[in-house]
Amino acid sequence: MKRAAGLVITLIILLSQTSCFGLRQINELAIVTAVGLGLGDKPGTIKVSAQIIRPADARGQTGAPSGGTGQPIYSISAEGTSIFDAIRNLGRVSSRRVYWAHNFLIVMDEDYARKGIKDMVDFFTRNHELRMNTRVAVTPDLPDQVVSTITGLEVVPGEAVDRLFQNNHVVGRAPASDMMNLEEAFLSSSTEPVLARVQLKPRGISNKKPEEHGSLKQVELGGAAAFLGDKMVGWLSVKEARGLLFFLEKLGSGIEVVKCPNNDGVMSIEFKRARLKVTPSYANKEPKFGVRLTTEADIVESGCAIHLDEGIRQDAEEKLEQRLKSNIDSVIDKAQHRYHSDFLKLGDVFRNKYPEEWRVLKRDWNRTFSDAKIDVEVEATIKSGVLKSVGTEIR
Amino acid sequence: MSTAQEKLQEQLAASFTPQLADNAAVLDQILGKSADMQQRELKLCGSSEYPGVCCFVDGLADTSIIEAILKALIVFGSDLHRDPAAMPTAEEICTTLMVNASAKPCRQVRDGIAGIVSGDTLVLIQGLDEAILVSSKGWKDRSIEEPSSENNVRGPRDGFTESIRTNTAHVRRRIKDPLLRFDATVVGTRTQTDINIAYIQDLVKEGLVEEVKRRLKRIKIDAILESGYIEELIEDAPLSPFNTVQSTERPDKVASALLEGRVAIFIDNTPVVLIVPTFFWQFIQAPDDYYNRYWVGSFFRCVRYLALIISLVLPSIYVMLVSFHHEMIPTSLALTIASGREVVPFPVLLEAIMLEIAFELMREAGLRMPKPIGQAVSIVGSLIIGQAAVAAGLVSPFMVIVVAITEISSFAIPSYSSSLALRIFRFPLLIASGTFGLLGFATVFFALMLHALSIRSFGESYMAPASPFRPSDQRDMLLRMPIWMMNDRPEFAQDTKRMGEQQMPTQQTRKGG
Structure with missing residues (x-):
């Protein structure tokens, strides 16, 4: 009996010494679902804006009446000399403890990104409360605006943007960048980071005033921001972002619109099962890359009003190949000659095949990469016209 | 030991004497003038030289049997013109005169008294140094009913009674x-x-x-x-x-x-x-498992294992997640829980304990009330109070759901007494996880497991056959294997073989003859 009592007392003392005592009720937390980072008004300061959920309004009436304002989110911002300082300063405004574990999105200002994101990568990977699957994006707009905009179908705007990222392969116009692959690229010597671009665009139509078309701003995901080291060097357009996705995320399908061979109309071609293969080679102390994209495709919309015969098909195949090649060429061109930054992960491919040579080349890889010869080859095969092979025209 | 006890022991240790009056006096002294003690006087074979007395407890003894005794001793004796003197021992009377199923001579007063108080009839006859103890137990019993605490759908309906x-x-x-x-x-x-x-x-x-x-x-x-x-x-x-x-x-x-x-x-x-x-696992097993086909038996056994886990840990896990590990809840669920808790004034641990106690009250009240009122208590308790407490913002709807599921799970455990044990374990788990989070939960759960593993029941490990692991007994542990596969008894039995080889039914081949 004495021993049992001793054991219980020892256990209680041990438990209370672990300093794990962090009792916080879930309704006493300010759950952040999106955070914006920008430069503060004073030089050398950082502005952090947070999108915080108001649970009672985000979930309607569950249980007792709770007196909501009808707005699902509550957005606040604070400035500080470092990110953590700014976050602590949020506490001056927020009545509840700011809680980060459910954060969906980190949005950075373009100016902030151009100054360097080293602090941000460090903070968001060092803190135990933050998750590595948080989406990261750069915006040319003000991050506080992006964070405080009610966007998408989801009740929680941060979740809506997260869904945009999840479905990015449908549109294929922006990389699905999150903390995980940002840090991976950031720490790697063979690649450079690239982040998605989000932008506020007047795309929403108000139900109450439909005549004021596009009166509501919505967050649009498209394009990308290229980095060299920890600094942003420039934007990639949506077309270049598609080329980028073949390298980064093995983009398998998408839509390209090409001109008809016979008239001014256009036809839409959906490419499927696209596979990009990069073959590095090393000769005369110069790395060389062969990029080969093979894909199948279907004609999903035809405004050409003709039968899809063999000739038309070959013509469409050629045009699709040109289109895809120009996508890839344009992003390679940007990477090599404009930004001198290997965000296409070609360094990774090279290192895996030539680890010995890589040791020498890695010191000045971005310059070597800029001068490397890259051959792009695209092979497309149109398989079918889906349900129709005849053109649609009024007889 | 009191003097009364000492005297009683002394009297009990004595033997019967040939004098009827002495014997009757001893019985009177020992049994007193209890209202239910009956003495029926008789004359053996109608002879006034051989008076006797039948002692029995009214209500315990079957009067028709006593009538048969009297009939044998008085009527048969005189009808057969038996001379009482020809039957000098109790043994002789039992074998030649009595027609009862069980009648035996009895020498000690102790045995005679024990027989009377357990419903037998003691016959004392003048001149014999032994009494005759005739089995005459016959009292009102409850009829055989289906046990109300252990119901099943398929299987025998009879239950034990008080006899x-x-x-x-x-x-x-x-x-x-x-x-x-x-x-x-x-x-x-x-x-x-x-x-x-x-x-x-x-x-x-x-x-x-x-x-x-x-x-x-x-x-x-x-x-x-x-x-x-x-x-x-x-x-x-x-x-x-x-x-x-x-x-x-x-x-x-x-x-x-x-x-x-x-x-x-x-x-x-x-x-x-x-x-x-x-063994611990027996409390999860029900007779239905064996009477229904093995697919059904195995499935419902799995359901009961789930019920065991839920009834033990669900409130603790909920409390732990909501007050410590918010990052482990999916975001949408976290928001829903947070919105339900928005107006609740109590910490989640207190809320859980309050609801658990409220439920225990309802259970106990429903059990003790007369049956028709018991129903009303459960309706008022569960429906009205539950609904009103949520509407008033005293508890969150999630907590009501969690506690309700827990209680339903605890009723799914076939053994009522062991579900009570789990009910007791729930509270330390709840308090530990509400104050120390996962750490406290794990500590208490671990201590619980160590304790369960350390127990033995009559030489067998309580957690067997899971620990120590017994491969052949696994056929009737998590799953209930088909009867034709369970061809061994548990390992502790002397003879473990219980059926022949190849008991699995095979397809009858259609060959002539």
Whole structure:
């Protein structure tokens, strides 16, 4: 009996010494679902804006009446000399403890990104409360605006943007960048980071005033921001972002619109099962890359009003190949000659095949990469016209 | 020992004398003038030289049997013109005159008194130095009903009653093996409760019967009113909330336990029979598992394992997640929980304990109330209070759901007594996880496991066959394998082979002849 009592007392003392005592009720937390980072008004300061959920309004009436304002989110911002300082300063405004574990999105200002994101990568990977699957994006707009905009179908705007990222392969116009692959690229010597671009665009139509078309701003995901080291060097357009996705995320399908061979109309071609293969080679102390994209495709919309015969098909195949090649060429061109930054992960491919040579080349890889010869080859095969092979025209 | 006791013991130790008056006086002194003591005077063979007296307890003895005794002694004796002098011993009277199924001579006063108070009739006759004890037990019994605490859909509907003989007969009817033994003993200095130890001689675990008898013999107590008394006095872990003795009201459960090589303890005046040794997992198993086909049996057994886990840990896990590990809840769910808790003024631990206690109150009230009112209590309690508490913002709807699911799960555990044990374990788990989070939960759960693993029940590990792992017993553990695969008894039985080879039904081939 004495021993049992001793054991219980020892256990209680041990438990209370672990300093794990962090009792916080879930309704006493300010759950952040999106955070914006920008430069503060004073030089050398950082502005952090947070999108915080108001649970009672985000979930309607569950249980007792709770007196909501009808707005699902509550957005606040604070400035500080470092990110953590700014976050602590949020506490001056927020009545509840700011809680980060459910954060969906980190949005950075373009100016902030151009100054360097080293602090941000460090903070968001060092803190135990933050998750590595948080989406990261750069915006040319003000991050506080992006964070405080009610966007998408989801009740929680941060979740809506997260869904945009999840479905990015449908549109294929922006990389699905999150903390995980940002840090991976950031720490790697063979690649450079690239982040998605989000932008506020007047795309929403108000139900109450439909005549004021596009009166509501919505967050649009498209394009990308290229980095060299920890600094942003420039934007990639949506077309270049598609080329980028073949390298980064093995983009398998998408839509390209090409001109008809016979008239001014256009036809839409959906490419499927696209596979990009990069073959590095090393000769005369110069790395060389062969990029080969093979894909199948279907004609999903035809405004050409003709039968899809063999000739038309070959013509469409050629045009699709040109289109895809120009996508890839344009992003390679940007990477090599404009930004001198290997965000296409070609360094990774090279290192895996030539680890010995890589040791020498890695010191000045971005310059070597800029001068490397890259051959792009695209092979497309149109398989079918889906349900129709005849053109649609009024007889 | 009081002087009254000493005197009583002295009187009990005496033998009967040939003088009827002396014997009657001794009985009167011992039994006093109890209202239910009846004495019927008689004359053996109608002869006034041989007066006698029949002693019995009114209500315990069957009057028709007493009439048969009187008829034999008075009428048959004189009809047959038997001379009482020709029957000088009690033995002689029993063998030549009595027609009762059980009648035997009795020399000691102690035996005679014991017979009277247990419903037998003691016949004293002038001139004999022995009395005759005739079995005449016959009192009003409850009829055989389905046990209300252990229901099943398929299977026998009979349950034990308060009469030990009826109960042993239930088992004897199921197992017509001549090696089925019922060893009798008596416990309780005042209640003199009959106890029978049932086992099958060539199956029972070696040494088990001796161990049970040893433990029963150790008991020195005035009264045994229910098998719970015995259970607490013979169990291996008297301080543990786990019950290491299985109790049941179902004869089929007892029969199956005996066939597994275990021992059943029947106690008079209670329908609850004890079975030892007991394993923790037995409380999850129901007779239905074996009576329905094995797919169904296995599935519902899995459901019950789930119920076991839920009833033990669900409130703790909810409290732990909501007050410590918010990052482990999916975001949408976290928001829903947070919105439900928005107006709740209490910390989640207090909320959980409040609701648990409210439920225990309702359960207890529903149990103690007269049956028709019990229903009203449960409706008022569960529906009205539950709804009103949520609407008033006292508790969150999530907590009501969690507690309700927990309670339903605890009712899905077939053994009521072991579900009570789990109910007790829930509170330390709840408090630990509400104050220390996952760490506290893990600590208490671990301590609980260590404790459960350390217990033994009559020489067998309580958590067997999971730990120690017994491969052949796994066929009836998580899943209930088909009957034709369970060809072994548990390992502790003396003879483990229980069926022939190849018992799986095979397709009959259509060959001529």
